[in-house]
Amino acid sequence: MRISLGLLFLAMNLAAFSQQNGTENLVQYVKPIIGTQRMGHTYPGATAPFGMVQLSPDTDTIPYETNGKYNGDVYKYCAGYQYDDKTIVGFSHTHFSGTGHSDLGDFLIIPTVGDIKLNPGTADNPTSGYRSTFSHNNETAEAGYYKVKLDRYNIDAELTATARVGFHQYTFPKSDNAHIILDLMAGIYNYDDKDVWTFMRVENDTLVTGYRQTNGWGRTRTVYFAMSFSKPIAEYGNENFDKKQAYHGFWGKFDQSKNFPEIAGKRFRAYFNFKTSEGEKIKIKFALSPVSTTNALMNMRAEIPGWDFERVKNDVQNAWQNELQKITIQSQSKEEKENFYTSMYHAFINPITYMDVDGSYKGIDQNVHKADGFTNYTVFSLWDTYRALHPFFNLIQPKRNADMVQSMLAHYDQSAEHMLPVWSHYANENWCMSGYHSVSVLADAIVKGNTTFDAGRALKACITTSSFRRFDGLGYYIDKGYVPCDKTGTSVSTTLEYAYDDWCIAQAAKKLGDTKVYNEYMKRSENYKNVFDPSIGYMRPRYSDGKFREKFDVLSTNDQGFIEGNAWNFSFFVPHDPASLIAMMGGKKKFAQHLDSLFTMELPDKYFAETEDITRDGIIGNYVHGNEPSHHIAYLYNWTDQPWKTQERVRMILKKQYRSAPDGLGGNDDCGQMSAWYIFTTLGFYPVAPGSDQYWLGSPAIDGAVLHLENGKTFTIEVNNQRHRNVYVKKVLLNGQPLNRLYITHSEIMNGGKISFYMSDKHGK
Amino acid sequence: MRISLGLLFLAMNLAAFSQQNGTENLVQYVKPIIGTQRMGHTYPGATAPFGMVQLSPDTDTIPYETNGKYNGDVYKYCAGYQYDDKTIVGFSHTHFSGTGHSDLGDFLIIPTVGDIKLNPGTADNPTSGYRSTFSHNNETAEAGYYKVKLDRYNIDAELTATARVGFHQYTFPKSDNAHIILDLMAGIYNYDDKDVWTFMRVENDTLVTGYRQTNGWGRTRTVYFAMSFSKPIAEYGNENFDKKQAYHGFWGKFDQSKNFPEIAGKRFRAYFNFKTSEGEKIKIKFALSPVSTTNALMNMRAEIPGWDFERVKNDVQNAWQNELQKITIQSQSKEEKENFYTSMYHAFINPITYMDVDGSYKGIDQNVHKADGFTNYTVFSLWDTYRALHPFFNLIQPKRNADMVQSMLAHYDQSAEHMLPVWSHYANENWCMSGYHSVSVLADAIVKGNTTFDAGRALKACITTSSFRRFDGLGYYIDKGYVPCDKTGTSVSTTLEYAYDDWCIAQAAKKLGDTKVYNEYMKRSENYKNVFDPSIGYMRPRYSDGKFREKFDVLSTNDQGFIEGNAWNFSFFVPHDPASLIAMMGGKKKFAQHLDSLFTMELPDKYFAETEDITRDGIIGNYVHGNEPSHHIAYLYNWTDQPWKTQERVRMILKKQYRSAPDGLGGNDDCGQMSAWYIFTTLGFYPVAPGSDQYWLGSPAIDGAVLHLENGKTFTIEVNNQRHRNVYVKKVLLNGQPLNRLYITHSEIMNGGKISFYMSDKHGK
Structure with missing residues (x-):
């Protein structure tokens, strides 16, 4: 559908819908x-x-x-x-x-x-x-x-x-x-x-x-x-x-x-x-x-x-x-509702519509194009938003997300470099941050079956993008399996991000039955191993000759080979294979202790000053919620024997990092990524690795919610025995049946139904 | 017709036509x-x-x-x-x-x-x-x-x-x-x-x-x-x-x-x-x-x-x-052919096509428009080209000229000032020079019946343009009948040009039967009288209070109230009513003597230095051929009892001002205006007042010519007894009948036929 009659008439219809639905006025909470x-x-x-x-x-x-x-x-x-x-x-x-x-x-x-x-x-x-x-x-x-x-x-x-x-x-x-x-x-x-x-x-x-x-x-x-x-x-x-x-x-x-x-x-x-x-x-x-x-x-x-x-x-x-009202929540707390619906509001601002009512827009080639069969969007802050915002759109705004993918494919078609967007706005590529995370958004949509676009064309665009050797150390990465620290300033984080992105391409290829591409990119997705220094247990900058860099501070974010994060935080960045990461880092028990340290250590003062984009409140121990590379970390306890610590940590983060006040955000909202993290986490689950169809369980923070899905179905989140101190999940039923795993899948939600959380103030096993 | 197949195919057809026609290769003379x-x-x-x-x-x-x-x-x-x-x-x-x-x-x-x-x-x-x-x-x-x-x-x-x-x-x-x-x-x-x-x-x-x-x-x-x-x-x-x-x-x-x-x-x-x-x-x-x-x-x-x-x-x-080959000439002189066909070439360069093969072009409003039913042109050097180039187009390129008018009307429609172009190029108005001479081009096309455009719309555009009070002293001109010299630096020449332009509007109105507009603009067309100082016999700057300026040099072009010309030359600028001008300046005899002085006086050295845009060769006495305001002057003898002096002067100007050599032009060609003057004059007639259908006779400089008109007819110029010294016209026949006037009309040419000049080395009466 092309928006051609203007928001006015659309809005009138929606108002009518809203009245029929009899939903509470939610705008008041924004x-x-x-x-x-x-x-x-x-x-x-x-x-x-x-x-x-x-x-x-x-x-x-x-x-x-x-x-x-x-x-x-x-x-x-x-x-x-x-x-x-x-x-x-x-x-x-x-x-x-x-x-x-x-x-x-x-x-x-x-x-x-x-x-x-x-x-x-x-x-x-x-x-x-x-x-x-x-x-x-x-x-x-x-x-x-x-x-x-x-x-x-x-x-x-x-x-x-x-x-x-x-x-x-x-x-x-x-x-x-x-x-x-x-x-x-x-x-x-x-x-x-x-x-x-x-x-x-x-x-x-x-x-x-x-x-x-x-x-x-x-x-x-x-x-x-x-x-x-x-x-x-x-x-x-x-x-x-x-x-x-x-x-x-x-x-x-x-x-x-x-x-x-x-x-x-x-x-x-x-x-x-x-x-x-x-x-x-x-x-x-x-x-x-x-x-x-x-x-x-x-x-x-x-x-x-x-x-x-x-x-x-x-x-x-x-x-x-x-x-x-695509998500209606139950909560006794006005502040919680304000936090929730303001997060929904912030999540639904960017990307923005970037075309006239007749579908005309300016392409990155500076020519005028017509969006044929989709709404063209711009403002793609992809290094941030691939993590939770686009997965959230796949769930609750699938039509828009598919159109965003179409917009990204149009960008790819019109790009002189033949690359998908990195950070694009208003017919410009500003090349900000690292990685080629468009591929995560495309793969997530493909894997979840949200493809009104040509998925084969999308996979081809992912492959071409990931093959542009002159982009940010990519040639070295392809040849050596890592970006050498003598070639770029963010060699380690870039290597980790490429590896994850490559895994996404593999997942899309798998879904589309392309085994050759799947195998090739699964191999590339293991490249994170090449920057792990087992002697210290951290990811570490490595020279072209294979040697690790000597001068290295795992707490510093200054010139250590990482972007918006230190080695401590970024060493957890293997969202696509936590199990292997855990093995590499010494096993479940040691890994859980390591996670504990992250959240509880006292970060020496000098490191605060150099932490970008966040207030002091945005840091919990050495965990920096205001910077996106950490967003999946609290959920990693799920791969250890202590998933209850995920439940505990995420409730603590929600409380510390989001308040209904002018200073209620501890770091940049980043086009809705911080808000999308809040929404998922508040509902009780999170997409640790977009490109997978799994949402990993945390601890729902409200009394219940209903997701009104675009396909007409509803998915209900029932929370029993919710209290402030009841942050632990004792039991989970899916459609009345006990759930014997720590995640739910995309199709389980999209098929409609009900998940029931039973909360407790004591953690189980 | 919209040019949509490109010049290539057009050119192929034309080549075929040329071969059928059996015409000599004329490109060799360019x-x-x-x-x-x-x-x-x-x-x-x-x-x-x-x-x-x-x-x-x-x-x-x-x-x-x-x-x-x-x-x-x-x-x-x-x-x-x-x-x-x-x-x-x-x-x-x-x-x-x-x-x-x-x-x-x-x-x-x-x-x-x-x-x-x-x-x-x-x-x-x-x-x-x-x-x-x-x-x-x-x-x-x-x-x-x-x-x-x-x-x-x-x-x-x-x-x-x-x-x-x-x-x-x-x-x-x-x-x-x-x-x-x-x-x-x-x-x-x-x-x-x-x-x-x-x-x-x-x-x-x-x-x-x-x-x-x-x-x-x-x-x-x-x-x-x-x-x-x-x-x-x-x-x-x-x-x-x-x-x-x-x-x-x-x-x-x-x-x-x-x-x-x-x-x-x-x-x-x-x-x-x-x-x-x-x-x-x-x-x-x-x-x-x-x-x-x-x-x-x-x-x-x-x-x-x-x-x-x-x-x-x-x-x-x-x-x-x-x-x-729209004009084939007879001449024994290679240089004459080179001068003639190079003039044709220079006349057919500007204005330029300004649209894509699909008719798209950028308007002065910076929006993209499509030329509907016409070729859009740009580069309108109108202060120069209204004089002879556009009249020449009306004769030999009527289709293009009508399309140029359409292009000017599109400019008018798109202009924020609601004015026809003054000097426009590439979707810009550069406002160069003075007057609103677009109206001359429009009126000339209307009066000559070359209107594939809506003539009523064109007249309206002329009226609106001539009513924009804030343009270059126009409000004062409308109120006082002249532009005061305390308001603009070129008050006299601007007044004269406005008066001529207004006469053009009147002629268009007359042709379209609008008596009210005709009367109003005929009255405005007499405004040239308001800057004539009978005490000195020249046009002269005048203050708002009606007094003429004291400090005044009729030979100087510096800050005397004229643009590209001195009072001597510009005082002849009443092309639309030479008879009244002559009466005002003391009658035919005195006027002819005055003209003689112009061509024969010795201009003191100091005035050369300040004459714009021409070489010293471009000046004959005090007559400045390289500057356009003089272009009609040699033809004014036709209104006296000594028309043979027009014949003598124009042949002399042709000889002095045009040569087949790198320095063969004595002044700027001005987008073809100098060349169009050459072509008309060489053929033996000239449009003294565009907006009239009259071409005033001079002295043909070649042995004969055929005009191959766009309507399929031909008009033949026969020149008998042509020699270098035979610059005087003894007799003229039109289609075999003696012509008892000093002009021919546009329709006489367009209907096809033959004009026969009989040349002599002695002038008659």
Whole structure:
């Protein structure tokens, strides 16, 4: 199905469905403010599920560097908003959710009254520019709706959004001097040369169109817009901040800075003037397109034909209700519900829809393509999301996940390198992090039978991707069985990740009956053994000549051959073969003790400072929940004789790492990966090795849940004798029959039925 | 008809037609080298008639400024080539023909052997870079074909082109170190910030695609390409000349400078390496598109499916033959034939086809449009070309001219200002020069009945254009009847041009029966009277308060209220009502004397220096043929009692201003306007006031001619008793009947027939 009628009508149907279903209002439990303080890197603004527009306040615009020196604070503003800030610069239309690197922040709008100021000003001295002070007391953040009072201007700002259109509603005081500022230079991860080109046309007195091309994290990224005002513009203008331009005949013929309808340049900001009466609302519809201003306008007309702000807000909240109620949980705790449904909300933001209502999108080859039979998505933070988010989609959003695979295959087809995406956004490959984890997502979908796409073509894409010798040490890996530490800085973690990815390819090949590929990649999947140093019991950097590196600190994350993790944590990274890992590390008992140490040791202070992307709270002993490579570790007790320790640890992690508060996330949410971990773990099981059909049991943290599956079936999670201290699972029944293993399979869930957990405060064997 | 099968097949048909017709080979008379020395600003390279590709050698790449100071030499290189230069930098794919301002020069290619150098080097020290010395002895320039030996490398370079594809053929010596350099920074009118963005993909070992976006004279201009090699690339690479780029994950994962298939940035140059045997030919097909790399490839496949260089060369020369033979002339003089057919050639270069083979093109709104039922053209140098070139097209290329009008109407529809083009190229309005002369082109087509377009829509576009008050003093003109000299620098010439343009609108309205518009614009057309100072007998700058400016020099072109002309010349600019002008200037006798002075006076030296765009040879007395405002002046004797002086003067101008030599043009050819003047005048008549259906008689300079009209009819020009000294016309018969007036009408020509001139060395009355 192609989304062609806009979210509006879709949402109306869903609202009807929701009412029929008689489900509780779940939108009330979504707290977008969770994670906006410190390291969560979420944003509080308005977005539709998987929507192209993320309309959200930015509380500062930090340049990437000041006087040629990298500005560390830029990292804080990955999502544009930090809860502790006292000013709002404006509301921009694109944001990543929870990332550890940044971009976007396009098309910042702020309503003002008084003298026109066309620079943002500073947090310390907001009146030097256009930004406004605000208070959290006057702030409301809901799924699909955000409201704040801009104290300086006495303007109430309200935001909502459909998939492709941001909808602003500003309530002004009486003023002869009211303005809408459109800052076309503002952006996240901004630096001097980020603005490549900006183009704006005032088509008539209520319509403005244009585009912005940036060279940021995405190297060649263009976003087109159409902006419609509910009230005619009285006059307008702009200031050009570019150093200079070539001669054009404009000079002498026109004053381009005022009421001239076609502006283009590297850097400029525009304003639109109005007279307002007391309490007058000026509304703005701001539509995006990856392709053209014509298509942006088409998207606007399709998704928000009128000016009824309340209706659009209700529609998008109904759309959220429909997504949230795919899992209904039982819990006495409001905070638990808030944590759960906010996690669901965060899981359903990225990847985003990246095509117009007619299916047009820009490919990585910079040509315009049409998505034929699928919704095209972008923002693939795959190093994070292959772990739990895509498996979660395979379970609860299988249609979308299959479309995401199709989007990745389109990327592969259009890629000059003939590779599946590594970390891609907006028709760009940013090559971030390591591995080729697309293959995990493809294999997981194939193994679980969620293939509306051509599985043979997908397997071929996996093989081609894993054969591109010039990619990040891959040639060495293929030849030697490991990436030598004299060739790349992250040689060990990359070797481990390649080995896991290769196992995924083998699983897909097996499912598709290709024994040759299966055997070849199963062999490659054992390459993790080549970086294990039995003399110390850890994975360890190894030179091209086969020798292990001497200088080596298993606790340090600095230049030890690993990315976002130390040897201690990364040595557990054999998710596809824990049994062999355990044998290699000395057997079950020793391994369980080793795991115990991880969670309980006291990490010397000096190591905290060098741990990326997380707050101190994000570390438990030496276990770093805020960094993804550890996400499966707590479940590894299941392969020892002490599975009850998995149950204990995961309940402890849930409690320590997720709270319903602005600082409720201990690390970057990473496009929903942290949230997906929370959801799985709260429900009582987790996909330790995507590409397998097994979900390994933990300890459900709620009183029960029902999964409303896309195939029409339901899978019920019954939790008996649930209490805070009853973290241990005494017994499990599947459809009334005792379950004599520590995992359930994908098909057992998809077939519908019931799993019953019996909880206890004492662990069994 | 939409051109959809490519020039190839069209050309084949035309070749067949030509053979049937039994016409002499006219391509032999085309000397593209004419005008390449000094001020002609033509280029010698290969282009198809009205083709999108102009593949031509550039002999220097002058930056717009050096150390922040404007570099005067940039003007010399409007067409990239100056005959006196000793080195060729390379061959680029886009060139204006004959302009006085510049842009383009996209995608410069040069074949080299030996060490790779990725900078152009200097004329004084070519070996410091990649450029090569060359000699005119080893140079051949024909219509659609160019050949030169690159002495430094011992490489023969041959170029030909279809409408959308440049075809290179390089004959190499034996070398293990042969290269094709693709300079993606080279350009005409280059300055530091011209390069906005450049994108390149090596799709496979014979195909490269990409695009280049520049901020030059065209502010937002993007050209897409597809480049195909006849031999697989052995290896490739690039050097990035940009200051820096933001972090992308490339770093550490890839060496982007060598064999990495996707490069993007502000400024880089690429190379492709080969091994060649002695005499081995490497061929390159280089296709352009205004829209996408996909479409560039489509254009390539449609227009040059194979690799037969000779065949493509023959096809394009057949296409030229077909255009040239639309007028066959009789002349004993080879030089006259060369002047004539080179003028035809230069007239049929601009405007250029600006759409893909499927009709797609980029509009001025930066959206992709499809030309529905017409060929879309760009490069409208209208201040020049409305005078004689478009009237010439109305006569001999009516289909193309109507399509050009459609292209201008599409521009109007897509323009944010709702104006017809002023000077437009490649989806940009550069606003160059003055007036709104599009209306002349539209009115001329309407009045002459050459309307495949909606004439009512065209009239509406003219009216809207002439009503945009904020354009270049137009509001003042509408209110006061003239542009005050305290408001713009070219107040007088602009007033005169507006008045003429308004008369054109009136003529179109009359033809379409709109009396109200006719009356209104006829009134506006008299506004030239408002800047005439009867006390001195010249047009003169006037202040807002109605007073004429005191400080005023009728001979100077510097800051006197005129553009490209002094008061002396511009005071004759009432082409639509010479009779009234004559009365205003004191009657026929005084006016004729005044004209005599113009052609015979001795202009003090100091005024030469300030005369733009022409060589000293371009000035006859105080008459400046190289600047267009004078082009009708010699014909004004027809309104006095001394029409024989028109005959005398035009023959003299033809002789002095046009020669078959590199320096054969005394001023910029201006996209064919100078050439169109030559053609009309040589044939014996000239459109003094486009928008009227009258061609005023001069003195035919050849022995006879036949116009092969598009409607299938022929119009024969018979010249009796032609000799060099027989410049006077004794008698004229039209279809055997004496012609008792000094003009013929458009329909008299289009109906077919014969005009007979009887020449004499003595003037009659």
